[in-house]
Amino acid sequence: MTTNITASLAPQADAGKSPEQLLAERSARFEDASALRKPDRIPIFMPVSFFLADWGGVSHQQLLEDHDKRQQLLERAALHFQPDSILGVFNDPRAALALGDRMTKWPGHGLPETGSFQFAEHEFMTGDDYDAFLKDPADWSIRTYLPRAFSQLEGLALLPPLAMAAFGTYNLLNLGVLRTPPVAAALKALAAAAEEQAAADAWVAESGQRLAALGFPPPPLVGSLIEAPFDFMSDTLRGMRGVMTDILRRPAQLLEAEDRVLEIQLEHAISFARTTGLPYAFIPLHRGSDGFMSIAQFERFYWPQLRQMQLRLIENQITPVVFYEGVWNKRLDYVAELPAGKSIGWFQASDIFKVKEVAGKTLCIMGGMRNSLLQAGTVEEIRETTREVCQRVGEGGGFIMCTGIGEMEGCKPELVEAWVRATHEFGSG
């Protein structure tokens, strides 16, 4: 297959280039930007996600579950819009559905087929669970947490303490429990979910190869997924209400738990990078934004652990790609303390010019285009915003143009076209 370089959105400079050459040039743009160098032009990354469904005329459910259709639309969008990198919907509901996942909702499964994937927070871990969690996080996770969070894994609550495995041959006397109907059902559900996830993973790998063959590299965030230790305790364990009151009611336990999940996640991210060769760890932040907690609380419960996480990743040659959700205008001085040229910061709604001013010599900045503008703005507004962002944030390099969030659902195709065209125009030279 050859690249349709005659597409109207392709910059003149790309005319006549082979996919191999385009792939090399686009990859180099991301590498340059990440290292705070100035690329030949500002790279633009489009996390299209559910935009593909509306643009391609399929339901959200179909986009998530029909891999062939998804790939077809992804390739068509890449060739039409000509970004430097594109990302479709990155998750697949089938493993979650096989396990009866209680924390996610999917189009066509509990939501209309036109709905958007949503995360439904629960307090799966109560305040009283801290002692058990801290004593043995692995055992607590498998025997207490999984049965609460996944309806098909309730049987795991019947398992004997996991460390009984160390009793060797004598523990074989406990194996019979695996055949009891609730445990057997849980093991069967796990095996089924593993099959589904393996199929989804194989598709992700193939999708990446097919896009590369067309000249489009993966975006600079494909790697392990981890969270700031505070967010880890919040999102899937205590829920926001729980963790926020822990700050006031059980600060010592919260801090100890954060230390534990910091080490657990670092071990995972380092081993993931070594096994896959992927050099990134993606860290989407949730509760660090201005407005959630005071600066004093942030300095005690949020930033030291997140900073430590980033420093340790960097020591291990892994690039942290941090999604600074919300507004970080009052917390940019902390961000600016990170080692220079070693991380990427994706900013949702922070003042992007202030980010450049305060942290532009520290990290590669990703973002710059508000999603609302691509949905409700005009071509003129898009061009003007893009021009200003390219000139001011792109100055000297270290910038990747992108939407504020990793979801372009609802964006108008003609405005997206205007945005890409303006980025090519104002991002060159």
Added chain:
Amino acid sequence: MSDELVEAIAEMRDEEAIDLARQLLDSGTSPLVVLEDCRKAMAIVGQRFEDEEYFIPELILAGETLRAISEIVKPLMTGSDDTAKNGTIVLGTVQGDIHDIGKDIVSFMLDVNGFEVFDLGVDVPPETFVAKVREVQPEIVALSGFLTLSFDAMKETVEALQKAGLRDDVKIMIGGGTVDDNVREYAHADAFGSTATDAVNLAKNWTGVGAR
């Protein structure tokens, strides 16, 4: 009134506050007086939130303390609590979106600022907003949404109020996630807010209570 109770709630000493409330009631203090102390404490908490001295941890803890005390007080209540309100607000997260954190904070802040808030919850269809507006005739409708998908749902909700002939009777504010002035214009709302304090100021302005 008990300064001690007001202070214990406002200073985040939740267990002490609950014990104090129980002691006051046991020693014959009227449940209405205890509730009034709670209201005073909540006003302090709300003020400190607006002053950016308190943040979400304090709001949530104060809310939990209030709930615990209310549960003790309620069985003892004989009369009704008919404190005059600054105005009525119908609030909810729009259809297709189940996020409630921002909405709950706005709800709390409007409540402590003296508004009567009818919180319709999350994933609220336009027709539910219409029915509630028709029923309680609020001055204000507040629409929340975190997903970009919610922009369309906000627009549809405003249109539904228009079709029902109720649009001109209410002021509509929107907020949450990536909502900004582009979205306000797109959805034909009257104003947008980025914070719970914005919501309070808008509500005060619109009802003539006077914003800070």
